[in-house]
Amino acid sequence: MNKIPANSGKQILNVALADDDEDDRLFFQEAIEDISIRTKLSLLSDGQELMDYLNLPNIILPNLIFLDLNMPIKNGMQCLKEIRSNPKLNDVCIAIYSTSCSENDIEETFVNGANVYLNKPNNFSKLRDSIEKVLQINWQYHTSNLNRDNFLLRL
């Protein structure tokens, strides 16, 4: 599935998306494929699935997880809290990917350890640009010695 882009020397960024909405998963996938950064995307359709995935043995952990807040079975906030309380998942960056633009939600997720808060846009190119920016900055945090504790980004 992974396409090897032209500048094939670079390492691949592992990305996961947990979203119960099929359309949104589709848009996301299309958007990320549109970006020049080399990524490997895993799609999960709810929170429980994500947690199960993360707990698989020998799994190559994603560098970045996009997490919808409003999901059945296990919602985004619960996942966030679980991930942040698991030392094994310390290095994973979490981007909240939600329609909610309530300041309260935003602050709560940041406080609970989210690194990025991304509102679902209503325009594909905006989505692609946003994802690209998140990936870029995330990539910087992975490749340059920036302090990941202070990695906060609101888009």
Next chain:
Amino acid sequence: MDFKIFRRIAQSPVVDRIALALAIVLLLFITTVLFKQIRDLEVSAEMVSHSLTVDKEINKLFTQYDLMESAEFRSVILKDSTFEESYIDHKLQNDRTFDRLYGLVKEMPYHRRNLDTVSKLKDSLHTTLTALHGKVKPMEADSTAMVYVERAASILKKLRGFKRNMLANNENFLQDKLVTYRRLTFLTPLTTLFLALFSIVMFTIAFFRLRRHKNKIQTSEALLQNIVQSTDNIMNYYEPIYDSNAKVIDFRVAFANICNRDYLNLEPDELLGKPITEVFPFILKNNELHRMIDCFLENKTIDFERQVTVEGQQFWFHTFVRAMDGGILEVVRNNTEEYNAKEKLLRANQELEVQNFIMSEAKKVAKIGSYTWYLDTGEAEISENYYRILGCEPNEFKPSLERYRSFVHPDDLKQYDEYGEWHRAKKEPRDHTYRIISKSGEVKHIRTKGQFIQKDGRTVMIGVVQDVSDQIAAENTLRIKNFELERSNVELESFNRVVSHDLQEPLRKIQMFISRIDGEEKNKLSERGRVYFDRIDKVAARMQSLIRNLLNYSRIDSTHDDFEVVDLNSVMKKVSEENAERIKAEDAEIVWDNLPMVHGVGFQLEQLFGNLVSNSLKYRNPKVAPKIRVASEMVGNDQIAEEFLKPSKHCFKITFSDNGIGFDDTNAKKIFEVFQRLHSKNQYSGTGIGLAICKKIVENHHGYIQASGKKGKGSVFTIYLPA
């Protein structure tokens, strides 16, 4: 003790007076005596000198007889005719002397008698001598002559005897008078000295006594002055003024103490000599002057209350007037405070009466009754209204616990007894609500609260009961309403969620799909298809902004936890920065005065100002560059239109004026309503919710917003925020 009485008597004025009278009598007496003595002295001196004169005259008279005889003899002898001349001469002298002597001894009978005899002798002597003279012719000395001579000689001899007698007698008299005179000359100076000494003593005593009196009077006068001046009462003394009919018509101030200044603001010195009706005009009120005149005339004491206003302040004075020493003394005490206190008490009493009345009426209206229950005997008293609550006539039955229990609703009886038990055990006040069945069978809810007190050594429970049936019914209704409200709130909340999330989700996806097509795919459409597609895009965008604005509108909640002091200047600064691009693009200008600090929610106020600014930019006049002016002033709440509530006395009036297209003033209220638009959608974009949001925000800040406009000239939005 006797000594004391003595002293008192000595000091009494009566003794002084008696002593003074005695001294005067004594002085008069001594003076009289002295006077008499001097008179006596004078008389006796006169007597002595008289006697001496008499003596002299006697000698002179008898010498003249001798001279006469000798002169006769000589002429006889000498036959000198000149005799006649000297004899007559002597005789005349002798007669004069005799007359004088006779005058001198007029009051001395002894001498008179002698002189009468002498006079006879003298006559006989004359006769004799004259006879002799006739006989005697020159050179005719005969015996007859000799007879005559001898006769003359015997008369003379007799006369000499008389002379001796008279002289001796006079000598005796003189001696006698001299004794008297000597006595008197000794006594008179003595009496005079005595009188002088006595007078000196009297005056000295009188002087000392007078001086002592004067000192005493001075001391007591000073004391009195002190008292008069240091008292906090006004003390004035007035003298009467009479008219031509000797009728008292007024009084003149004769003395006024310093308190006149303190209370009436009148200088005591300036009052002196003036009529009281002039300086105390209030005296003419209430017949006071007449009463004072009566008091003076009838010599009595009166007192009365008087109210005086001094420089706008009311004083109450209690005044005593007393007739005294041909005038009247007025003593005035300031009892304003006492009077006010009394007045207050009186008013309080009246109020209490009114309150008592209101209380009893209120009991009826509020359906409140009261009871008193003597625990020891079980006796009880309940108020009239309590009977009424129970559906009975007042005093219809004799209240007791058992009797009362029969009214209590059977279902509540157990609870009621438990409450009573608890109450008796704990003796603490506690509310209890239970039901009763009134005489007419009506079920009523009763709330009671009682308290234990000690009354005349007995434990008494007193308390009130209230018929709360209506309240409970109202509470029930309220509870149902509240429940309904809660449910509708929940519904509203879920509706909000539906709008915010569930409704937005599909729309967002529609827009996503639109944006997916809007590219290469779009080019595959027919011309018409592309037009429709653009329309779809626009409609979706419009729907999205509608939903977003509606959400914004519903999110402006009225919880005020986040109220803080907000500087409207920085709000305006932020707003103009946020809209900087648009302002530049429209070539607009925004100016604002020094705006106030208000209590509010920062981001809401930003939204308010932002909406107003963008409203002005949107409805700009295409021909002129937009200009927005924000001004502020502090105004009293009377400037706010009548229809609004006025939460504070002052408020900030903030005006937003622009030079845009304006609007018709008749629509001034309409523009704040949700989804109300004055223009077609094609003309101006917008959801018709921006100004509604403004209104909601301002009201959330306890303020008001109004709009006024002139078509083509511009519009003014006026915001009133509490200061």
Next chain:
Amino acid sequence: MKISVKYDLNITCKTILKEQLDKLNIPHVLHGTGEIEIKRAISDEEMQELFNNLNAYGIYVLNDQKTALVQRIKNTINEMLEDDRLKSQKVSEYLADKLNYSYTYLSNLFSETTYTSIENFVILRKVDHAKDLMADTDLTLTEIAYRLNYSSVAHLSGQFKKITGLTPTKFQEILERRRGTRIQQTI
């Protein structure tokens, strides 16, 4: 229970590299820091496997000179930002001077390799530094702005907001609340 450990990154890395290379039977010599000499020709599959295995340890293969140069650029920028004396120095001049390449070349190379420009990276790096200062010191924004050579607090705030989407105040608030929850958890 918590224990403290001390480790030598150099030794750790060398050990990991040796283990991984040995595992795939690749003969090699480790040269100083960050250079491996491979003694035989290896297939793409073998190479990929090695890379993947190393990635798991956070060790990435810089497969060409360009990548190495980019790393050097980053290091130089870090160095420069941390040295107070170089505050007023222009990044372009400093980099060109230090690395002996024209700035245009470096700039193009950097963009090509890291998906971002040198300027952006400098900003990112500076904001990151600002975050550190906000998180770990009591310095005020004014002091931080001065220290990081910003012309004003507004400038810093603006750039901060642009990079993170948050205001500095909000950022600090979130960090503080994070610490609060963390303390609660440990309790």
